[in-house]
Amino acid sequence: MNAKQRAQELFERHYGALPEGVAAAPGRVNLIGDHTDYVGGFVFPAALRLNTAIAYRRSAESNRVCAVSEALADKVDFGLRQEGVSGWGGYLAGIAWALLEAGFELSGLELAVASDVPTASGLSSSAALEVAMARAWRTVDELELDDVNLAKLCQRAENAYVGVPSGILDQFASSVPAVGQAIILDCRSLDYQVIAIPADWTFVIVDSGASRQLAGSAYEQRVKECAEVARQLHLRALRDLQAEQLLKLDGDLLKRARHVYGENQRVLEAASAMKAADIVAFGRLMSASHASLRDNYEVSSPTLDRLVEAALAFEGCYGARLTGAGFGGSTVQLLKRGSEDAFGAYLEERVPSARLVARI
Numbered sequence: 001m002n003a004k005q006r007a008q009e010l011f012e013r014h015y016g017a018l019p020e021g022v023a024a025a026p027g028r029v030n031l032i033g034d035h036t037d038y039v040g041g042f043v044f045p046a047a048l049r050l051n052t053a054i055a056y057r058r059s060a061e062s063n064r065v066c067a068v069s070e071a072l073a074d075k076v077d078f079g080l081r082q083e084g085v086s087g088w089g090g091y092l093a094g095i096a097w098a099l100l101e102a103g104f105e106l107s108g109l110e111l112a113v114a115s116d117v118p119t120a121s122g123l124s125s126s127a128a129l130e131v132a133m134a135r136a137w138r139t140v141d142e143l144e145l146d147d148v149n150l151a152k153l154c155q156r157a158e159n160a161y162v163g164v165p166s167g168i169l170d171q172f173a174s175s176v177p178a179v180g181q182a183i184i185l186d187c188r189s190l191d192y193q194v195i196a197i198p199a200d201w202t203f204v205i206v207d208s209g210a211s212r213q214l215a216g217s218a219y220e221q222r223v224k225e226c227a228e229v230a231r232q233l234h235l236r237a238l239r240d241l242q243a244e245q246l247l248k249l250d251g252d253l254l255k256r257a258r259h260v261y262g263e264n265q266r267v268l269e270a271a272s273a274m275k276a277a278d279i280v281a282f283g284r285l286m287s288a289s290h291a292s293l294r295d296n297y298e299v300s301s302p303t304l305d306r307l308v309e310a311a312l313a314f315e316g317c318y319g320a321r322l323t324g325a326g327f328g329g330s331t332v333q334l335l336k337r338g339s340e341d342a343f344g345a346y347l348e349e350r351v352p353s354a355r356l357v358a359r360i
């Protein structure tokens with residue numbers, strides 16, 4: 001059973017009635033362009049075929065939300081305007097907060113949640129939950145909210161309510177429908193283009209088994225370092241950095257700026273490589289991105305490095321990199337279609353904690 005069916009079944013079991021509907025949203029993999037979104041740069045994600053689903057119906061108590069999840073024992077129950085809800089309910093309460101703050105009127109809801117997106121794996125399970133929640137309210141209360149603005153509100157919920165200073169990458173990739181395709185996004189203007197992944201390419205996503213949590217990690221520190229470089233160089237954001245300005249920096253700030261500068265270039269080159277179906281060029285850019293995340297941005301881990309190294313030693317693997325924030329989580333590999341199973345078996349033998357979780 002997929003997540004939608006399981007959410008529906010959980011709803012019926014828990015509330016003893018049919019839901020009004022089921023909203024869903026996917027997790028994402030970022031093919032290239034990490035730690036560039038919160039500096040207004042470029043990212044290149046693709047939505048996964050793994051969804052988080054929320055079965056819903058209007059509640060008799062108009063100002064309350066209650067929710068159960070198939071994976072988490074704790075039930076959630078909060079008032080629509082309640083501040084400081086923590087745990088997984090914080091993502092739901094954050095969406096209510098952001099929608100109310102934007103002037104929408106919301107109904108109280110009863111919810112049941114099921115998900116196929118692995119948690120703490122760098123595949124945006126939290127953005128999928130946020131976007132599915134916002135979609136449920138969009139349908140129930142007939143909100144005039146397009147997919148891009150919905151993503152912006154979800155990001156606002158994550159920043160201001162949950163308290164993680166993330167960029168818009170995850171929520172955008174989950175909200176703008178392009179399953180099976182890639183999206184190149186300018187995180188400043190939010191202009192984007194959907195690019196078809198060449199039919200004979202496959203991106204394989206491997207969970208390293210080393211889980212990560214964004215809140216409280218070094219993520220926030222990197223966001224601050226980028227802001228500090230922009231402040232020192234009088235830039236609106238690090239995205240505006242010119243190559244010659246690197247000479248004015250040193251130490252860790254130079255390394256962070258080098259990554260952001262190079263990564264933005266790589267995303268643009270990667271978009272050209274995908275349009276030209278140049279698998280060798282795309283794969284090289286992915287591997288260069290990993291090296292920069294490891295050496296300049298310092299967000300990799302020994303397990304991720306080992307995985308990437310082992311993946312690249314597989315004949316027929318064109319590129320490999322960590323995906324998302326890093327500090328554990330998942331890697332993404334580029335292969336020719338047809339070699340996924342051999343690759344999965346090869347990798348799991350070399351890195352036993354690794355698990356092939358998705359392919360595009």
Ligand code: GLA
Binds near residue numbers: 037
């Ligand atoms: C996390 C954040 C995103 C982005 C990536 C790194 O997934 O939520 O906004 O910054 O890390 O690219």
